Amino acid sequence: MTDTPGIVVTGASGRMGQMLVREVSASPDCHLVAALEREDSDWIGRDVGTAMGGAELGVTVTSDALEAFARAQAVIDFTAPAATVEFAALAAQARAVHVIGTTGLSGDDLKKIDAAAHHAVIVRAGNMSLGVNLLVELTRKVSQALGEAFDIEIVEAHHKAKVDAPSGTALMLGEAAAEGRGVALDDVADRGRDGMTGPREAGAIGFSAIRGGDIVGEHDVLFAGAGERIVLRHVATDRGIFARGALRAALWGQDKRPGQYSMADVLGL
Ligand SMILES: NC(=O)C1=CN([C@@H]2O[C@H](COP(=O)(O)OP(=O)(O)OC[C@H]3O[C@@H](n4cnc5c(N)ncnc54)[C@H](OP(=O)(O)O)[C@@H]3O)[C@@H](O)[C@H]2O)C=CC1
Numbered sequence: 242m243t244d245t246p247g248i249v250v251t252g253a254s255g256r257m258g259q260m261l262v263r264e265v266s267a268s269p270d271c272h273l274v275a276a277l278e279r280e281d282s283d284w285i286g287r288d289v290g291t292a293m294g295g296a297e298l299g300v301t302v303t304s305d306a307l308e309a310f311a312r313a314q315a316v317i318d319f320t321a322p323a324a325t326v327e328f329a330a331l332a333a334q335a336r337a338v339h340v341i342g343t344t345g346l347s348g349d350d351l352k353k354i355d356a357a358a359h360h361a362v363i364v365r366a367g368n369m370s371l372g373v374n375l376l377v378e379l380t381r382k383v384s385q386a387l388g389e390a391f392d393i394e395i396v397e398a399h400h401k402a403k404v405d406a407p408s409g410t411a412l413m414l415g416e417a418a419a420e421g422r423g424v425a426l427d428d429v430a431d432r433g434r435d436g437m438t439g440p441r442e443a444g445a446i447g448f449s450a451i452r453g454g455d456i457v458g459e460h461d462v463l464f465a466g467a468g469e470r471i472v473l474r475h476v477a478t479d480r481g482i483f484a485r486g487a488l489r490a491a492l493w494g495q496d497k498r499p500g501q502y503s504m505a506d507v508l509g510l
């Protein structure tokens with residue numbers, strides 16, 4: 242037996258799920274207690290390590306979330322909105338820290354996650370990397386300094402399997418840019434241009450999404466002024482940056498009071 246925090250990885254067969262299983266099982270600071278998949282997944286009942294094509298890890302893939310969460314101190318969850326909302330209620334019941342990387346959550350989903358955060362620690366971020374969370378802070382500062390004389394456009398690029406747009410990261414950057422200007426993002430966001438759009442609206446924060454191939458995740462924040470342009474850019478080349486951030490959040494959350502926290506809290510930004 243080990244006395245390090247026990248961690249459940251949800252969506253274990255997914256792109257992020259597999260990366261998380263690797264990070265958690267390689268870390269000396271925690272141990273993998275369960276790997277979760279859908280009931281009808283052909284990974285159920287198999288050792289998660291061998292299902293991933295590697296060495297046995299001694300953890301059998303299960304679909305019983307509540308039983309798994311009851312044995313864990315943290316749940317790391319990069320799945321899909323419907324699953325994440327369900328897992329938030331179950332993690333709260335088990336009083337396990339819930340680290341949410343899932344993006345594309347609706348306003349209704351976020352209300353349910355808020356309710357779960359009354360009972361347990363939730364750390365949620367559209368991007369768990371150190372670099373992007375620093376970029377968010379820079380975006381807020383540059384937006385505040387420049388004001389509306391500079392037009393803000395956020396351009397993101399991801400792999401062809403991504404199902405939500407704009408990305409969670411683009412929305413975090415948009416929120417920060419809006420905060421820097423003292424406005425609400427919902428009032429100024431321009432999330433898709435097509436046809437006779439007319440000239441750009443003053444004060445708008447524009448979003449563009451590129452999807453293709455195996456792009457891990459790229460984000461540009463453009464501040465376009467008269468005669469000059471500033472571009473803040475983050476390029477992810479390895480999903481390990483998200484997995485390591487999520488693991489850091491799971492460990493950080495162990496001694497925190499119930500509530501909802503961000504990666505900025507975890508990183509002390
Ligand atoms: N915050 C961050 O730093 C990052 C966030 N993400 C986000 O993480 C999420 C997952 O991304 P990615 O790993 O690329 O996606 P994948 O599609 O590769 O993996 C998602 C996994 O979740 C499982 N899943 C989906 N719905 C359910 C459900 N209802 N019950 C149980 N399991 C379910 C999927 O199973 P099945 O295949 O059977 O549907 C799959 O195994 C996305 O929202 C993405 O935007 C990604 C990278 C970084």
Ligand SMILES: O=C(O)C1=N[C@H](C(=O)O)C[C@H](O)C1
Nearest residue numbers: 344367368403408409410458
């Ligand atoms: O789906 C992805 O892959 C990613 N999703 C997150 C997002 O929506 O911003 C984070 C990262 O860019 C990869």
